[in-house]
Amino acid sequence: MYCPAGDFYIDPWRPVDRAVITHAHADHARTGHTHYLATNVSEHVLRSRLGAIDLQTLAYGEAITINGVVVSLHPAGHVLGSGQVRIAHAGRVWVASGDYKTAPDATCAPFEAVACDTFITESTFGLPIYRWPSDAEVFADINAWWSANAAQGLASVLYCYSFGKAQRILSGVDASIGPIVVHGAVQVLNAAYRASGVALPETHLVTEITDKALLKRALVLAPPSVAGSSWMKRFGEYRDAFASGWMLLRGARRRRGVDRGFVLSDHADWPGLHSAIAATGCEQVIVTHGSTPVMVRYLEENGLSARAFTTEFGDDTLDDSVEIAPA
Numbered sequence: 001m002y003c004p005a006g007d008f009y010i011d012p013w014r015p016v017d018r019a020v021i022t023h024a025h026a027d028h029a030r031t032g033h034t035h036y037l038a039t040n041v042s043e044h045v046l047r048s049r050l051g052a053i054d055l056q057t058l059a060y061g062e063a064i065t066i067n068g069v070v071v072s073l074h075p076a077g078h079v080l081g082s083g084q085v086r087i088a089h090a091g092r093v094w095v096a097s098g099d100y101k102t103a104p105d106a107t108c109a110p111f112e113a114v115a116c117d118t119f120i121t122e123s124t125f126g127l128p129i130y131r132w133p134s135d136a137e138v139f140a141d142i143n144a145w146w147s148a149n150a151a152q153g154l155a156s157v158l159y160c161y162s163f164g165k166a167q168r169i170l171s172g173v174d175a176s177i178g179p180i181v182v183h184g185a186v187q188v189l190n191a192a193y194r195a196s197g198v199a200l201p202e203t204h205l206v207t208e209i210t211d212k213a214l215l216k217r218a219l220v221l222a223p224p225s226v227a228g229s230s231w232m233k234r235f236g237e238y239r240d241a242f243a244s245g246w247m248l249l250r251g252a253r254r255r256r257g258v259d260r261g262f263v264l265s266d267h268a269d270w271p272g273l274h275s276a277i278a279a280t281g282c283e284q285v286i287v288t289h290g291s292t293p294v295m296v297r298y299l300e301e302n303g304l305s306a307r308a309f310t311t312e313f314g315d316d317t318l319d320d321s322v323e324i325a326p327a
């Protein structure tokens with residue numbers, strides 16, 4: 001996405017001079033740009049993922065002017081530091097949402113509706129079938145599953161994406177049930193979250209737990225890529241599950257081949273998308289990133305001007321923008 005007046009790009013996938021980055025998921029934050037602009041809250045995570053970059057940061061709501069265009073970043077509620085980009089120029093205001101969710105998340109600032117003329121919305125779960133259960137229900141289910149497995153002396157392996165999902169799960173589970181083991185890929189992000197002031201329960205690398213009996217009571221958070229790898233051997237017999245919005249679909253659960261699926265997404269569901277769009281008061285919506293045709297038709301039937309815009313977002317496996325590939 002390019003802003004001609006300001007001569008900057010939002011979440012570009014090819015190297016550019018000036019990139020505004022909505023959040024640090026790999027399909028949005030790539031290496032190779034000359035200058036980066038992002039939220040100050042995302043700094044630790046961005047630097048841990050992209051290394052030495054020329055990064056300017058803004059507090060939420062703080063504005064700067066780029067070539068006469070006023071740019072500010074506002075909470076998107078997606079992951080730590082995620083921002084919507086507000087662009088004001090010649091009396092018009094556009095907002096590019098980036099990825100967002102309207103459900104509560106203790107590990108990041110809540111989504112904030114920003115008034116605008118044109119809203120560029122993501123639509124990862126832009127179909128009426130997508131309606132998330134409440135967080136309270138999902139975490140009660142995860143805790144009950146973990147407790148029951150621990151009582152049988154079986155570790156509970158919960159596959160989830162390392163950035164965002166893992167920390168949200170950590171913020172909601174009952175750490176009194178047993179120890180929490182995380183894969184190294186998750187632990188790196190936990191450190192960035194803690195450095196940013198987000199409280200998480202104690203987490204251990206598997207090598208730090210030498211008592212085998214303790215491992216059999218553990219909740220294990222690991223990226224889906226370790227399924228079936230030698231890393232899993234240390235847990236002996238275990239139960240496994242996957243946490244993703246896609247777990248609403250029986251086919252996705254079956255293809256993953258896990259015992260359980262927990263419906264937990266870092267994207268807005270269908271009602272969330274529509275409440276967010278309505279709250280902006282916009283006249284025009286540009287839909288990207290997912291099921292665009294149904295969204296466009298629905299918005300037009302409801303009196304808005306809407307069109308789709310094709311992007312390459314979602315072609316990685318670090319957030320649940322992409323449906324889980326067969327295991």
Ligand SMILES: [Zn+2]
Pocket residue numbers: 023025078099319
């Ligand atoms: Zn994302």
Ligand SMILES: [Zn+2]
Pocket residue numbers: 025027028099313314319321
């Ligand atoms: Zn995305």
